[in-house]
Amino acid sequence: MGxxxxxxxxxxxxxxxxxxxxxxxxxxxxxxxxxxxxxWCIVQTSIVSNLDGRAVQSMQTVKTTLQSVDESAITxxxxxxxxxxxxxxxxxxxxxxxxxxxxxxxxxxxxRQGDSVKIMIDKKVVPCAVRIYEQQTTGGHLTTTxxxxxHVYPYVLRVEKILRGSSxxxxxxxxxxxxxxxxxxETSALKNLRSSRRNRIYSQQTVEKGGNITKITExxxxxxxxxxxxxxxxxxxxxxxxxxxxxxxRMSNYSVFEAMPIGLxxxxxxxxxxVEIAD
Numbered sequence: 570m571g572x573x574x575x576x577x578x579x580x581x582x583x584x585x586x587x588x589x590x591x592x593x594x595x596x597x598x599x600x601x602x603x604x605x606x607x608x609w610c611i612v613q614t615s616i617v618s619n620l621d622g623r624a625v626q627s628m629q630t631v632k633t634t635l636q637s638v639d640e641s642a643i644t645x646x647x648x649x650x651x652x653x654x655x656x657x658x659x660x661x662x663x664x665x666x667x668x669x670x671x672x673x674x675x676x677x678x679x680x681r682q683g684d685s686v687k688i689m690i691d692k693k694v695v696p697c698a699v700r701i702y703e704q705q706t707t708g709g710h711l712t713t714t715x716x717x718x719x720h721v722y723p724y725v726l727r728v729e730k731i732l733r734g735s736s737x738x739x740x741x742x743x744x745x746x747x748x749x750x751x752x753x754x755e756t757s758a759l760k761n762l763r764s765s766r767r768n769r770i771y772s773q774q775t776v777e778k779g780g781n782i783t784k785i786t787e788x789x790x791x792x793x794x795x796x797x798x799x800x801x802x803x804x805x806x807x808x809x810x811x812x813x814x815x816x817x818x819r820m821s822n823y824s825v826f827e828a829m830p831i832g833l834x835x836x837x838x839x840x841x842x843x844v845e846i847a848d
Contacts, residue, residue: 593700594669594717598724600790600797601635601643602669605826609634610795614818619811627653630821633796642666642674670715670725672702679703688716688727691755695721709733709746721759722792723771727752747779769793781808795823 596602614629629651636644648662666674683699695718702713709732716727732747756771769792777784788801798820805814 592719594719594724596638596643596669598717598719598722599643599667599669599671600723600792601645601795602638604635604795606635606637608795608823608825610798610823611821612796612798612818613821614816616814616816618814625653627651635795636664642668670700670717671728672713672715675704677704683714686716688752690721690726690753690759693759695726695759697726706732721756722769723753723756723773723790723797747777749775749777751775770799782806782813794820795825796820 601608609632611630611632614631616627616629618625618627629649631650632648634646634648636646638644643666645665645667646662647665648659650657650659652658668674679702681701681703683701685696685698687694687696689695697716697718700715700717702711702715704711704713712731712733714729715725717725728749728751730747730749731745733745751773752775753771753773757768758771771790771792773788773790775784775786775788777786783806784803785806786801786803789799790797791799798818800817800819803814803816803818804812805816807813
């Protein structure tokens with residue numbers, strides 16, 4: 570019943586200094602937060618790697634189980650099984666705790682709000698709030714920037730992660746060791762209401778660059794299944810733009826216990842969505 574409480578308390582828009590300031594996201598805007606504990610999904614990934622001119626195939630199976638949802642975070646249990654060369658290896662289940670912006674809950678992370686901006690999705694301009702995470706890691710200074718809105722699912726519309734030199738000063742000119750950008754390409758939340766009710770589908774693309782390797786992931790997702798992912802394809806390229814690995818993931822099964830009540834009508838039933846049609 571916790572979702573009812575903070576759904577009622579936080580799903581509002583505040584006006585400060587003449588500007589609309591979106592609230593922080595709640596469990597209702599997380600792809601796991603609307604389900605009851607013990608809901609689970611299984612995602613299978615077929616991997617083909619090009620090693621010295623020969624193809625090596627492997628299969629990864631990941632089962633994710635929702636353990637708990639509280640006022641600030643979601644706890645998941647992740648069990649991974651890998652099949653390679655006729656052998657099966659099952660790793661020890663890991664407990665993962667994430668906030669409602671889908672970021673890991675960790676110590677020594679500084680969080681702040683940035684200036685609101687507008688981003689474009691399929692020729693439509695969507696006003697977004699910006700949330701910034703700063704963290705010192707063993708590899709350097711990690712900055713995560715999240716563009717989000719409580720009006721358009723999947724609510725987190727763009728995520729950019731940049732790992733820089735250990736000084737963490739963006740103006741030092743130090744090289745970027747790794748950069749990853751995940752952005753929603755299309756969402757039925759920006760179509761007419763009737764379409765959104767029938768088919769709450771969205772697609773997103775992730776481009777990750779590190780060293781001489783570039784990974785591009787195209788994903789098709791649904792707001793109606795736990796975890797959100799329906800299927801995705803990841804292609805990995807070397808410095809000569811040769812494909813060295815391809816992974817195809819699909820949700821193979823899931824079980825959903827009774828969804829938690831959210832206290833307010835679902836987001837896609839709202840009649841006012843702050844969206845502008847680009848010329």
